[in-house]
Every structure is written in C-alpha cells, then in structure tokens.
Amino acid sequence: MEASREFVYQKFTDYYRDPSTIIPATTLAEQREFAYLMFKERFMVRHRRFTEFKTFRLMLAETVPSDVYHSCAYYENPDFDMDKKGWLGADLVFDIDADHIPTTCNKIHDEFRCVKCGFEGRGITPEVCPCCEATKFETKIWACDLCIQSARDETAKLLDMLENDFGFSQDELHVFFSGHRGYHVHIENDAVRSLDAMARKEIVDYVIGIGLKLFEKNEKTTSKKSKSEKGSKFRLHDFGWNKRLKMGMKAFLSNASHEDFLKIGFRDTKKLDLILENRRTLLNRCFDEGYWNGFLGVSDGTWMKLAEYIKDEQTAKIDTVVTTDIHRLIRMNGTLHGKTGLKKIEFPAKSLQDFDPFIEAVAFKKGKVKVCVSDAPEFRLSGETLGPYKNQTVELPVAAAVMLICKRRAEVAK
Ligand SMILES: [Zn+2]
Numbered sequence: 291m292e293a294s295r296e297f298v299y300q301k302f303t304d305y306y307r308d309p310s311t312i313i314p315a316t317t318l319a320e321q322r323e324f325a326y327l328m329f330k331e332r333f334m335v336r337h338r339r340f341t342e343f344k345t346f347r348l349m350l351a352e353t354v355p356s357d358v359y360h361s362c363a364y365y366e367n368p369d370f371d372m373d374k375k376g377w378l379g380a381d382l383v384f385d386i387d388a389d390h391i392p393t394t395c396n397k398i399h400d401e402f403r404c405v406k407c408g409f410e411g412r413g414i415t416p417e418v419c420p421c422c423e424a425t426k427f428e429t430k431i432w433a434c435d436l437c438i439q440s441a442r443d444e445t446a447k448l449l450d451m452l453e454n455d456f457g458f459s460q461d462e463l464h465v466f467f468s469g470h471r472g473y474h475v476h477i478e479n480d481a482v483r484s485l486d487a488m489a490r491k492e493i494v495d496y497v498i499g500i501g502l503k504l505f506e507k508n509e510k511t512t513s514k515k516s517k518s519e520k521g522s523k524f525r526l527h528d529f530g531w532n533k534r535l536k537m538g539m540k541a542f543l544s545n546a547s548h549e550d551f552l553k554i555g556f557r558d559t560k561k562l563d564l565i566l567e568n569r570r571t572l573l574n575r576c577f578d579e580g581y582w583n584g585f586l587g588v589s590d591g592t593w594m595k596l597a598e599y600i601k602d603e604q605t606a607k608i609d610t611v612v613t614t615d616i617h618r619l620i621r622m623n624g625t626l627h628g629k630t631g632l633k634k635i636e637f638p639a640k641s642l643q644d645f646d647p648f649i650e651a652v653a654f655k656k657g658k659v660k661v662c663v664s665d666a667p668e669f670r671l672s673g674e675t676l677g678p679y680k681n682q683t684v685e686l687p688v689a690a691a692v693m694l695i696c697k698r699r700a701e702v703a704k
C-alpha cells in the first residue's frame with residue numbers, strides 16, 4: 291500500500307483502538323446485519339451478526355474497515371443469505387445528500403469521468419454516461435459550506451414535515467451528519483417498523499410532493515356549464531400540503547415584486563399590475579374568506595402556477611431510494627467515512643442550524659503532517675480556514691491531511 295493510504299489507515303487504526311472513542315450501540319443490534327468495507331482489500335464484508343457490542347468493537351479494532359454499515363432492517367437471522375434472513379421490520383430512514391441537490395457550487399468543485407469511455411464533466415454525476423451508456427464513473431467531489439447549507443435546508447424542511455404533518459416527536463427523530471456532505475434522519479419506533487416498501491413509497495411521495503391534487507373534483511356537473519363552474523375548482527384546505535401551500539402562497543403574494551412574479555412564469559403584465567394593486571383585497575378574499583375563483587381575472591391556472599412554484603420550494607430533496615429500500619445498509623453512527631475521515635455523528639434535531647459538522651465531526655484532533663497537495667479549494671476544519679492549495683507542499687493538521695488524501699487531492703510528503 292502506498293504511503294499516503296498507509297498513513298490514513300494508521301489514523302483510522304488509532305481511532306478504532308482508542309478506548310475513549312465513542313461508538314454508540316445501535317438498538318436491537320443482534321437483529322441487524324452488519325457490513326464493512328475492507329480498507330486495503332477494498333471488498334465489502336456482509337451478513338455479519340454481532341450478539342454483543344463488545345465483539346463488534348473488537349472487530350473494528352482488529353479489522354479497521356474504511357466504512358462501516360448496519361441494516362435499517364431487523365432480521366430473525368441477520369447473518370443468513372438475503373432470502374433466508376427472515377425480515378422482521380425496519381427503521382424509517384432518510385438520506386439528504388448534496389449529491390442530489392442542484393447547488394451552484396457543484397459545477398465548481400465536482401468532477402466526474404466515465405470509466406469506460408473517458409467522457410468527463412463538472413457538476414452532478416449523471417446516472418448513465420451520455421456517450422457510451424456506462425454507469426461507472428470516477429468522481430472527485432468536495433463538500434463546501436454551501437453544500438452543507440443546502441443539505442441542511444432540505445433537512446429542515448423534512449424535519450418540519452415529519453414533526454408537524456406526520457406527528458413524530460423531536461425525540462423520535464434521530465438526526466445525524468453523514469460524515470461527508472449530508473444528513474441522515476432515522477426513526478426507530480414500532481409505528482414505522484412494519485411498514486412495507488409501498489407504504490414507505492407513500493411517505494416519500496408526500497415528502498417530495500408527488501400526487502398532490504389541488505383541484506376539488508366535482509363529478510356531478512354537466513358539460514354545458516362555464517369553465518369555472520365545471521369539473522374542478524382551485525381551493526386549499528387547512529392541513530398537510532394544502533396548508534403548506536396556503537402559507538407559502540400567502541407569504542409570496544404579500545411580498546412579491548413584479549419581477550418575482552415574472553421569475554416564476556407569469557406573462558400577463560396587465561393582469562399582474564392588477565394583482566399587485568389589489569393584493570390586500572385578494573389576500574383577504576382568498577386566504578381569509580376562502581373565495582379563490584374569478585376575482586380580478588385570476589384563473590385556476592394562475593393559482594396552479596403559483597402553487598407549483600411554492601411546492602417545488604417546499605419539498606425536501608431526499609434520496610428517495612434509501613427510504614423505500616427495506617433492506618438498506620446505512621453508515622453506522624460514530625464510525626468514520628472513508629472519503630473524508632469525518633465521523634457520522636448524531637445531534638439533537640433542534641440544533642440543526644447551529645451544529646457545525648466541520649468542527650463536531652472531526653475525528654483526528656492532534657498532530658500535523660507535511661503533505662503535497664495537488665489541488666484543493668479553500669476549506670474549514672476544526673475552526674481553521676485552510677487553502678486554497680495548488681501543487682504545493684504544506685504542513686496541515688492531521689484531520690485536514692486525511693481528508694485531502696481520502697479525496698485523492700494530496701499525498702504524504704516524502
Ligand atoms: Zn462513457
């Protein structure tokens with residue numbers, strides 16, 4: 291193994307062998323499948339069962355994996371083959387990752403390259419190569435403050451829905467920094483445990499706003515009536531998504547400028563002037579009295595356009611596959627992320643905005659090391675601002691060096 295990987299391996303070893311390292315035990319550990327990626331050999335060990343947490347800690351200290359996972363699912367026999375495990379239930383898990391959020395920074399710091407044909411680009415890695423349709427890419431991604439803030443905003447929206455629309459208490463919502471550039475939310479109670487993949491898909495659809503019906507269907511009317519009387523009428527009631535849209539639309543209508551309306555796709559400037567001149571009356575009529583139709587010529591289509599815009603703003607951009615997969619493996623709390631050397635770490639849901647992962651998730655707090663950095667943007671770690679670096683040798687705190695090496699942007703200086 292080359293010297294830089296060996297250096298990171300040593301640091302991971304120190305971490306897992308240090309008795310003061312806190313790795314919280316999972317609930318019902320004996321019913322879960324454990325899995326880990328071998329640091330040197332780069333293969334995944336799966337279907338491990340640990341009846342005692344002590345044995346698990348011992349495995350970590352001896353094996354020193356680069357990444358450690360456990361199943362969200364509970365099984366009768368977690369160490370059997372997939373089809374013989376005997377599924378008993380699973381936690382409800384959400385993953386919010388900057389990988390799935392279109393940020394302005396990913397075009398700056400993320401690169402991908404098709405392993406098969408060499409097609410390369412910047413920004414979000416495509417699922418399929420547009421040139422050769424291969425699905426394997428080499429990626430160079432970064433986590434900057436903007437990435438984390440985007441993920442944090444999406445997580446805040448998700449938590450708000452889980453609490454206010456689904457009725458989970460804050461104590462039931464376990465929130466984690468993922469160790470890279472996102473957040474995980476785990477819910478581990480009896481109410482969610484037995485939900486099948488279909489039921490989880492329904493929850494996902496709610497969170498991302500799929501299947502929202504914004505028209506009240508009126509089947510009985512005949513075809514001769516005018517458009518506003520016929521069939522459907524735009525209206526919003528007072529719970530769930532309807533309430534969210536109502537609040538969002540009200541806030542928008544109260545404050546939006548001419549330009550804001552144009553930005554979301556309004557074209558009729560005459561009608562727009564009329565709306566803006568009469569916005570107080572319009573707000574009263576619609577939001578306080580509940581009359582949405584016909585006033586000032588604001589059509590159902592106009593309301594729909596605004597509702598769609600508000601909806602897109604308020605959906606939480608979760609990785610939908612993670613939540614619906616009832617056998618999913620998820621990174622273990624307290625273990626290190628092989629691409630950063632940061633740890634996955636839990637914090638109270640109410641601290642989401644204040645929790646700084648670039649301080650709290652730092653695992654290596656001591657020492658400095660000299661590295662040759664090929665390329666790194668400016669970044670923060672443990673309260674220090676470092677970089678940018680380009681083809682230079684610098685002495686860095688160990689945590690920063692580990693991160694750059696894991697991201698293949700630096701090597702230990704000889
Ligand atoms: Zn390709």
Ligand SMILES: [Zn+2]
Nearest residue numbers: 395434436437
């Ligand atoms: Zn970023």
